[in-house]
Amino acid sequence: MGKDPLRDKQGLTEEEFLQKYDISIYERPSVTVDMLIFTVVDEEKENYRKLPEKSLKLLLVKRGVHPYIGQWALPGGFVTNDESLDEAALRELKTETNIDDVYMEQLYTWGDVKRDPRTRVISCSYMALIDSRALEVKAGDDAVDARWFDARYSVLEEKKTILEKGFSFERVIKITLSNDQAKLEATIKIIEKYSGKAVTVERDVMVSNGVSFDHAKMIQYAIERLRNKIEYTDIAFNLMPELFTLSELQQVYEVTLGRELLSSAFRRKIKDMVIETNQFTKDAGHRPAKLFRFNPNWRYL
Template structure:
């Protein structure tokens, strides 16, 4: 007897159970995907002799339909019954922004009740770092527009409160997303309660202007995860051209981490991940610098 032939407490085999199964026994929430596509770009500047400053940017779409009509949100949409989460994410990203064939990894699943005014929705978010110069973004589907927004992340307040058995950490974060004259803002409160060897972290949107759904909360979380991942993975190299200077690479790290790094310490840390080439930069107005490339075998253990 195989496991499929075993009978349950009602005397049914698995095939008999499935034939009589009523899918209406349980409520079925909708499933969506939301994509966080980050890039790092040079800021415009007048002095061409000065190395350009860089900014972290996030791709957003302007909603052309209710709910949140006219507000900006992450690219995304509903997953069809016949497709996987990854397939749904790739399809929605292409239909709304014209971007395809990029590497995305699952970030987090969001399931708060009431996060979507239409119905009960559970969303799986995806994270990607891309070289924007290699993409041709174009709005489509239910999106009126698709644009890159410069990301600002600032901690307004941090507070620690001692509890009877542990402590509570509270942090208030302000997000700003800017494209031309369009400025979106949000304030997110993070509260981490640590007691009896357990840690519970809660996020709450205190205020959100121009950002649809609970996407301000998702963006805040993604920035934190991105800063963590860049410390121990090679994710930053998705932003780099085939050949690059160590100074340009350091700028990318600094923009994502939101802090300046000591050049000597950075170069020691990054040394196992890059290979020096025999080529030099040829930028007008700048001294030639050595060019490097990513070493795909940097973390191979065999």
């Protein structure tokens, strides 16, 4: 004989409880996904004998509806009841960029009570890295424009303060987003408090010119996460074409990290991550360079 089902204090089985459950007991916030889509592109060459400079770009859309009409935002949208967060992110990525076979990862969930003036909205941010040469950007339903912005990240201030039971580390970060149509700026203060093994982090947007909602926080966090991950993973290769030179790969690392790297040390670092081919570049103006491709099995070497 089977066991009797467990009953709660009201004498209900789980099946009976679910049949009687009132979903209006708790208010239900809306949920969105916001996409941080990065690429690295070549700037126009001033000297054909030199490799073109590269820049880190972020895709933004210009809002065509309230709130923040006319301002720039991360592409994204609301999650429907019949899809998971990842499914919603993939759908939005396809809608905003017209591609779906790219590297994507969930970054962080943003839940400040008043982050959206419409209603209580919780947002899950995702980061996608793409080779923009295989991309046709188009604006989504509530956007009037979609453009790539040069993304620059600079530290304005750093300060460490000793507390009674630990210390705090405060940083002020400036994010500049620009193209030939617009220049957007935001300043974010980050306060990390350390007390024993406990760490709390607070982010506050001090200035935001042209960036809607709290998306400046998301952008700062994503660039920081990207810089950290590029140091110890193969994430950078998602920004590369199938074939590339080692100089081009180093430029992608440098523009993402925001600093120059010593060539010899860089090549030692990535030697297992690449496979040498028998092909060479055919660019006019300088000597042919050996082409390489990503080695997906480098972790097992």
